[in-house]
Amino acid sequence: MNVATALFGAFMVLTVALGLLAVRGRVAGGGLAEWSVGGRSLGTVFIWVLMAGESYTSFSYLGAAGWGYNFGAPVLYVVAYMSCGYALGYVVGPMLWAYARRHGLVGITDIVAHRYGRPWLGAAVAVLATVCLLPYIQLQITGMGVVVSTISYGAISLDWAYFLAFAVTTAFVVISGLRGSAWVSVLKDILVIATLGFLAVYVPLHYFGGYGPLLHRIVAEKPQWLTFPGHASGGLGGSWFITTTLINSLTVVIFPTTVAGYLGARNADALRRNAMYLPFYNVLLYVPMLLGLAALFVVPGLVGADSNLALFKLVVDSLPAWAVGLTGVAAALSSIVPMAVFMLVIGTMWGRSVLGAIPRLAHRQKLSSQVVVVAAGALALLLTYTVPNTLVRLSLISYEGMAQLVPMLLLGLVWRRLTVHAAVSGLVAGFTLVCVLVFSGHDPLWGMNAGLVALAVNVAVALAVTWRGPRERDGRPDAEVLALDDGFPRDAASARGEDRPVRASS
Amino acid sequence: MRNHSNGGKADNVRPRPSAANRWWLLLPYVLFLAALPLVNRVTPTVLGLPFLFFWMLVATLATPLSVWLARRGDRKRGRA
DSSP: OOHHHHHHHHHHHHHHHHHHHTTTTSOTTOHHHHHHSGGGOBOHHHHHHHHHHHHSOHHHHTHHHHHHHHTSGGGGHHHHHHHHHHHHHHHHHHHHHHHHHHHTOOSHHHHHHHHHTOHHHHHHHHHHHHHHHHHHHHHHHHHHHHHHHHHTTTSSOHHHHHHHHHHHHHHHHHHHHHHHHHHHHHHHHHHHHHHHHHHHHHHHHHHHSSHHHHHHHHHHHOGGGGSTTOSSOSSOOHHHHHHHHHHHHHHHTTOHHHHHHHHTBSSHHHHHHHHHHGGGGGGGGHHHHHHHHHHHHHSTTOOGGGGGGHHHHHHHHHSOHHHHHHHHHHHHHHHHHHHHHHHHHHHHHIIIIIGGGSGGGTTOHHHHHHHHHHHHHHHHHHHHHHOHHHHHHHHHHHHHHHHTTHIIIIIHHHOTTOOHHHHHHHHHHHHHHHHHHHHTTOOSBTTBOHHHHHHHHHHHHHHHHHHHSOOOOOOSOHHHHSOOOOOOOOSHHHHTTOOOOSSOOO | OOOOOGGGOGGGOOOSOOOGGGGGGGHHHIIIIITHHHHOOSOSOBTTBOHHHHHHHHHHHHHHHHHHHHHHHHHHHHHO
């Protein structure tokens, strides 16, 4: 066993231990909310660490460098939508947090079921969201696979690396849920910041004699990569960038994993403070982009999936084994943390909204969630081994499909008149259109993100059905149905963090 | 259902602050998206960075600032 592999193994053991330690001293049997949203007890620091941890995935190491290498400028959409989304989260996060807390909800399926007073709708949204999320689990499994087999210099085979990704993640998330993911995120964020910070300095110095010469060479020799539509990107121009950033920034704030982070917060102000600090993390995304560009000169001619390894080719080529191992651990954890939250969210949605709707299982929601976590992870692993391309194809509609939930969720929470018929009609129309456009090869459509086109149709249908369609008979008061309060501190005491439930008892 | 009396502080009855300061949250959209036609260029380079990438870096660093400005307004109102 080489140094890098040994180091990797040691850190994987540490990861599981850390994940399990997270729930030490917590009362056993804390129920679903304790497991799914960490008992709504995480402060600003943990929320920051967790949300940075789950958004900075293996894509950041592999895809961002690959896109930088292949296309150049179009990769900037990642930074743009995450920044805009974090700013938007300043409003949406506290709103969802306060709503979920007031009504004891643990995820978006729950929120939808409560808003429209229809448990079946929660179950349906859970199924839809699962279809969109499963591909992400596979992306993390395969992402970790290639990283681990690369940094172990082949000592760990792809198939074993896939299994490790599943095993390590499942080992802690089943027991310790969101809290465990937050603890592992601490280790992850430290390693990511340290290794990327180091690479950002080291690679330009090692290969080019510093930033000046590297940037000079890029500007002189690769200008095509430096503006939209980038190099040979196949239509990823300015309007694609704008529409993609718009829709993704709307989607990221309701993405089930983001919402899990929101709901885990101790109070709404932790989320507001977090919205301020989180965007700083995006600066780190420039590192893999830059290294992808640098790799054009060092390892030219990478094509297809190999270009995703642009960053790691540089790392393996230029660093001693222990440093390669550490970078690999950081990248592996960037698969593990998001994957843990993806699995947790799927488990929660099913345990609460699908299986929880069955009377016999209604009082065992945490247990059924935990069983679904293992099942979902195992399914993604199995599909990775047997029919990898199925989930890859499905992943094309993941984000744009999830975007179609925005009107039902966000518009529904602020606009009482939106009926359940309207929200469902819009969702069905939007989701169908996404599938048709993406699978028939029409994304981007007229230079625009197909998901945004579908979202426009979605909203139009929802409005039309609201105005023309059947009226809703729901006798509950607005305060019960809408998200009117966003947990804003109303006096100095709550501003200091002693936030009370809004259902004031005085 | 909801209690609006809040211990008799009449000026705090409305929980939702008026939202003018929250327009700051659109600043990232303006910098990243609306400005794109003007900044989609390689030159002039700034500190060696091609202009588009320099601009995106500025926009990235301006995002926390925009949230800070929004929050500052909210806090003033929340404690008024």
